[in-house]
Amino acid sequence: MPRAATGWVSSLSRGDSVKQEITETTEAWRRNESELSSVTTRSPDREPRGPVRSCPKRPQKLRFLLFLPVFLRLSRDDAEAHRRKRGKQRPVLILVFLQGILASVSPARGLPALAEAPAAGVQTFQVKGEVKELKADGKTVVIAHEAIPNFMAAMTMPFKASEPKELAGLRVGDWVSFRLRVTEKESSIDQITRLGHAVVQEERTSGASLSSKKQAEASEPIRAYPFTNELGQAVRLNDFKGQALAIAFFFTRCPLPEFCPRLSKNFAEAQQKLAAATNAPANWHFLSVTFDPDFDTPQVLKSYGQLYQYDPRHWSFLTGPADKLRELAEGSGVQFERDGPTFNHNFRTLIIDAAGGLQMIFPTSGDLSDSIVTEILKAAAVQKAP
Numbered sequence: 001m002p003r004a005a006t007g008w009v010s011s012l013s014r015g016d017s018v019k020q021e022i023t024e025t026t027e028a029w030r031r032n033e034s035e036l037s038s039v040t041t042r043s044p045d046r047e048p049r050g051p052v053r054s055c056p057k058r059p060q061k062l063r064f065l066l067f068l069p070v071f072l073r074l075s076r077d078d079a080e081a082h083r084r085k086r087g088k089q090r091p092v093l094i095l096v097f098l099q100g101i102l103a104s105v106s107p108a109r110g111l112p113a114l115a116e117a118p119a120a121g122v123q124t125f126q127v128k129g130e131v132k133e134l135k136a137d138g139k140t141v142v143i144a145h146e147a148i149p150n151f152m153a154a155m156t157m158p159f160k161a162s163e164p165k166e167l168a169g170l171r172v173g174d175w176v177s178f179r180l181r182v183t184e185k186e187s188s189i190d191q192i193t194r195l196g197h198a199v200v201q202e203e204r205t206s207g208a209s210l211s212s213k214k215q216a217e218a219s220e221p222i223r224a225y226p227f228t229n230e231l232g233q234a235v236r237l238n239d240f241k242g243q244a245l246a247i248a249f250f251f252t253r254c255p256l257p258e259f260c261p262r263l264s265k266n267f268a269e270a271q272q273k274l275a276a277a278t279n280a281p282a283n284w285h286f287l288s289v290t291f292d293p294d295f296d297t298p299q300v301l302k303s304y305g306q307l308y309q310y311d312p313r314h315w316s317f318l319t320g321p322a323d324k325l326r327e328l329a330e331g332s333g334v335q336f337e338r339d340g341p342t343f344n345h346n347f348r349t350l351i352i353d354a355a356g357g358l359q360m361i362f363p364t365s366g367d368l369s370d371s372i373v374t375e376i377l378k379a380a381a382v383q384k385a386p
């Protein structure tokens with residue numbers, strides 16, 4: 001008999017043998033069940049001498065154990081053939097499954113395409129506003145913008161264009177829309193579109209203003225006024241006689257990284273550089289003065305300072321009555337006005353030498369840490385004339 005036919009007949013005969021053993025095992029199970037049930041049967045003419053103990057039936061789920069020896073007799077070749085057969089079917093089933101998933105999200109169903117994800121750490125906002133001023137640097141524009149939901153109230157402030165060409169053709173009074181992009185370190189605007197033009201009266205700077213140096217000369221009474229620092233302690237400017245001072249004005253809720261956060265970062269970096277410098281003087285101190293006393297309480301100022309790892313031995317955050325803070329700010333050449341929950345303001349970082357004289361004014365926000373260190377080193381060495 002050919003080999004293939006022999007294997008087929010052998011398999012058939014083995015299948016008949018297995019079928020017979022299953023039948024015999026089933027009959028044995030039934031006999032066992034009958035014996036178990038007879039244990040609980042009692043004669044109707046006799047009373048039991050004690051409590052009747054019934055033998056619990058075997059759980060149905062364990063019946064398969066009686067047939068286990070039968071199934072274990074299947075040949076190893078048959079088991080391997082069975083596994084090979086399943087192995088061939090599995091890739092086909094997986095392929096069909098994946099095809100079903102792909103079909104469920106196919107373009108034919110009209111599902112929208114995925115939107116391009118924004119870069120990590122970048123916030124973007126669509127904003128509208130009116131152009132108030134175009135700066136001489138060719139890349140900065142001052143815009144009175146509408147409120148930006150969940151980010152910033154309506155206010156007038158300068159914005160840096162991502163490319164100077166974005167500002168080409170703009171005029172004061174233009175009504176524009178633009179995209180504001182904000183990262184941890186900076187912000188910029190692009191996609192500037194001119195929507196129309198408003199009739200405006202050009203603002204002119206009064207020629208009667210005092211010189212920057214004279215503006216920065218704080219009056220003697222305000223130097224003696226007890227402001228409150230982040231620790232809740234009274235602090236007077238006169239307490240720092242003999243020390244070089246750097247003074248900046250800010251508010252903690254300022255949302256753009258190049259503005260108040262940049263001023264605070266300047267102090268943080270300068271503090272680190274002075275602490276690490278060889279033979280650096282110890283007679284220096286930084287003062288960050290808020291013009292938002294309603295929100296910037298000593299507790300808020302302390303938490304804010306901790307974000308910049310401030311050292312209270314060389315850096316203090318001051319608050320106080322609104323009128324006294326305004327007097328100090330205006331005496332330092334700082335102009336600010338409330339605009340909803342935020343403020344419009346200019347920038348001033350003042351360097352006061354150890355003799356109490358004004359040494360330098362930085363009228364910008366930018367990265368000034370190296371310049372501050374340089375000026376503080378010079379200011380700390382100044383001695384008051386006899």
